[in-house]
Amino acid sequence: MASLDGKRDISQYIRTPGFQKLLREGIVTDRSLLRTSPSSLEDAAYCVRCAANDYAIPGLELDSHGLCPMCRTEEKYRYAKNVMPVLRTIPRSPDRRYDAAVFYTGGKDSSYLLYQLARVQKLRVLSLTWETPFISDWARESIAHAREALPEVDFLVERAPTPSLNAIYRKAYALQKNVCICPSVAYVLFFQRLCQWDVPYLVLGNEPSQCRNLIYNQMAPAFYYHPLAQSAARLAVNTCRVFTLRRPFAPGQMELYMTVRQLAFGGESSGKKRIYHNELVENTASALAQAPDFLAPFRQAVREAARSARLPALIHIDFDDISEGGVYDWTGVKELLSREIGWVDAPDSGKGLHTSCKIERCKEWSQLFRFRNMETCMLPFSAIELSLASAAGSVSRDRAIEELKRYSGFSSDLPPEWSIMLAELEKDIPKYM
Numbered sequence: 001m002a003s004l005d006g007k008r009d010i011s012q013y014i015r016t017p018g019f020q021k022l023l024r025e026g027i028v029t030d031r032s033l034l035r036t037s038p039s040s041l042e043d044a045a046y047c048v049r050c051a052a053n054d055y056a057i058p059g060l061e062l063d064s065h066g067l068c069p070m071c072r073t074e075e076k077y078r079y080a081k082n083v084m085p086v087l088r089t090i091p092r093s094p095d096r097r098y099d100a101a102v103f104y105t106g107g108k109d110s111s112y113l114l115y116q117l118a119r120v121q122k123l124r125v126l127s128l129t130w131e132t133p134f135i136s137d138w139a140r141e142s143i144a145h146a147r148e149a150l151p152e153v154d155f156l157v158e159r160a161p162t163p164s165l166n167a168i169y170r171k172a173y174a175l176q177k178n179v180c181i182c183p184s185v186a187y188v189l190f191f192q193r194l195c196q197w198d199v200p201y202l203v204l205g206n207e208p209s210q211c212r213n214l215i216y217n218q219m220a221p222a223f224y225y226h227p228l229a230q231s232a233a234r235l236a237v238n239t240c241r242v243f244t245l246r247r248p249f250a251p252g253q254m255e256l257y258m259t260v261r262q263l264a265f266g267g268e269s270s271g272k273k274r275i276y277h278n279e280l281v282e283n284t285a286s287a288l289a290q291a292p293d294f295l296a297p298f299r300q301a302v303r304e305a306a307r308s309a310r311l312p313a314l315i316h317i318d319f320d321d322i323s324e325g326g327v328y329d330w331t332g333v334k335e336l337l338s339r340e341i342g343w344v345d346a347p348d349s350g351k352g353l354h355t356s357c358k359i360e361r362c363k364e365w366s367q368l369f370r371f372r373n374m375e376t377c378m379l380p381f382s383a384i385e386l387s388l389a390s391a392a393g394s395v396s397r398d399r400a401i402e403e404l405k406r407y408s409g410f411s412s413d414l415p416p417e418w419s420i421m422l423a424e425l426e427k428d429i430p431k432y433m
Contacts, residue, residue, distance in 0.1 A: 037372075040412065041405050047071055050391035051400035056383035056410040058372045070216060070387050080225035082211050082316035084204070084255040089121055090315065093200045098154070099123035100201040101194060101312065103130070103186050106139030106146075107356030108330070109319070111337050113205035114146065116322060118153050119340065125150075126199060129157040130186040132357075133165070133424050134179075138344040139356035145342030158189045164291035170425055172287040176280075176376070177366035179421055182357070184263050184284045188294065191260055192301040195311050202256060202312040207353065208320050208328055209388035210381075216388075217379050219278045230255075241309070252313025257305055259314065263288055264295060264302045279378055320392075327393045351407040352395050353382055359417045361409030368410055382408055 022028040037058060038044040044055035048066035062068055090100050100117055104110045104127040118125045129143060147155050160168075169179040194202060214220040223229050230251075238248035249257065266285030288295060305311040319328035330352040337343035346355050354360040360382075367380040383404070390400035409415045 041401075041410060046401065047387065049397070050387045051397055051404060052383070052387035053401075053404075056368065056380055056404060056408070057387075058368075068387065070384070071391055074391060077212055077215055077222065077225075080212055080215060080222065081208070081318045081321075082204075082206075083214070083220050083224050083230070084314050084316050085227070085230065085251045086316050086318055086321075088317065088321050090117065090123055090201055090203060090317075092123065096198055096200055097124070098126045098197070098199050100203045100315075101126040101128055101190075101199045102203050102205075103128050103183050103190075104143065104146075104155075105129065105182075105356040106135065106142040107354065108333060108337065108343070108352070109205060109207050110356070111142060111146065111341065111343050112319065112333050113203065113317065114150070114153065115337060115341055116205070116317070117203065118150050120322075125153045126197075127153050127155045128186060128190045129155065130183065130189055131157050131159045132182070132185075134357050134359045134420070136346065136356055136358040138346050141344040142342070142356075145344065149341040156190070156193075160185050160189065161291075161294055164294035166424070166426070167290040168287045168294075171290045172283060173421075173425055175283040175286060177370055178363045179359075179424065180363040181284045181287055184288060187260055187263055188288065188298045191311075192297055195301055195305060198310070199312050201252070201315050203315050203317060205317040205319055207385065207389065207394070208318060209385040209392065209394065211316075211318075212388050213381055213384045216384050217381070218377070219280060246307065247309040249309050250313055252315045253309060253311055256311055256314035257302075257309075260298070260302050260305070264299045279376060329393070330389075330395045348407045350399065350403055352389070352399075352403060353385055359415075359421045361407075361415035362417055362421045364409030365411070365415050365418070366409075380410065383410065 019028070038053075038055045041053065041055050044053035045060075045062060046053045047062060047068035047070075049071045050068065052060060052068035052070055054060040054062075057068075060068060063072060093099050100123055102110065102113055102117065102125060104114055106129070114125065114127060117123045127146075143155070143157075146153070165185070168181065168185070172179045172181050215222050215225070224233070234249060234251065234254050237254055241248050262281055263285055266282060266289075320326055323329065324332070334343070334345055334352075338345070364380055364382050367376070367378060368383075370376040371379060386395070386400045386404060389395050390397045395403075404410055
């Protein structure tokens with residue numbers, strides 16, 4: 001490339017098919033055609049339909065109509081709800097102590113799920129909270145108010161041992177420059193009891209845009225969102241189990257087993273080839289492996305579940321499906337939760353994503369700059385999720401852009417919460433930029 005003198009078209013220099021493909025796709029281009037990156041969200045180019053922009057999503061390209069790739073492929077992935085079985089209602093289990101369990105953080109999404117299961121579906125619910133060092137004050141208040149408003153729910157709160165958690169956090173920070181590993185530790189803390197107490201369902205309910213983010217971040221194959229693909233995978237696994245004289249998995253049980261197996265043992269196989277690469281899950285498993293004593297009971301419970309198939313089914317409830325008008329409207333949900341179970345919004349009430357964590361902006365900042373510096377293949381999650389949510393109508397485009405500008409970590413400056421995160425790691429603020 002040193003011989004480029006500007007006198008000939010760049011396509012004349014290298015004629016290999018691979019290089020020509022890079023030219024056609026604009027990955028390699030003449031310096032005169034090189035685009036400059038915006039220096040802030042104020043200078044960014046935005047999709048005309050959603051909050052996607054080329055600052056929070058570096059390299060984003062809009063088409064001639066001003067549409068981003070997410071909006072152009074909306075119809076293609078509209079069916080995609082989750083990579084696990086999706087139900088609208090959870091069946092009752094009269095012979096069990098509980099009908100279902102949920103991971104409860106006090107945030108908007110988990111509060112809505114808890115409300116739907118306990119108050120609307122009138123199930124016997126076990127609420128499981130991992131009390132992280134970073135749980136926000138307003139999330140704590142929300143949990144306390146939910147205890148009062150939902151006396152029919154059993155609330156269980158656990159902390160991870162501090163030395164183990166510090167070791168996990170330090171490894172996570174070394175791998176990804178943030179300590180976002182939720183809800184992995186909750187699985188470690190509660191999986192054994194879920195099996196022992198014979199809880200039939202562990203129910204997840206994420207913001208719909210978070211589920212589709214996995215596709216755009218290539219963290220889950222799009223085809224696996226089809227129920228038929230999930231059934232085919234379960235059939236293949238169960239055929240092997242029957243031949244080895246083991247009980248087959250029911251829908252959702254295989255998905256939970258695969259999840260906990262990765263968390264329990266994935267950190268020991270970091271060098272092995274995988275069918276599908278998920279950087280976040282692999283980082284989390286490697287971080288958890290730094291606390292073997294903490295993991296030991298969890299690993300034993302996972303081994304036992306593999307033998308017996310006696311474990312809960314991991315089920316997803318799609319919030320669009322159960323919301324009025326078929327849209328999970330953030331403002332309406334906040335008002336409902338505040339009125340019905342005393343939910344407390346963040347002081348930054350314009351924030352709609354990830355409302356329970358007080359260091360969320362640290363994750364956003366690190367994901368942005370690691371992607372920009374080509375240290376990761378993961379696009380910043382919140383940037384994708386806000387774009388998808390605004391396109392779907394969960395939040396208006398203007399409100400989503402305001403959230404990006406006022407409440408996110410997408411800035412050239414370290415977020416003020418960075419020192420809170422590092423205090424947990426017992427480190428000084430690094431010269432990362």
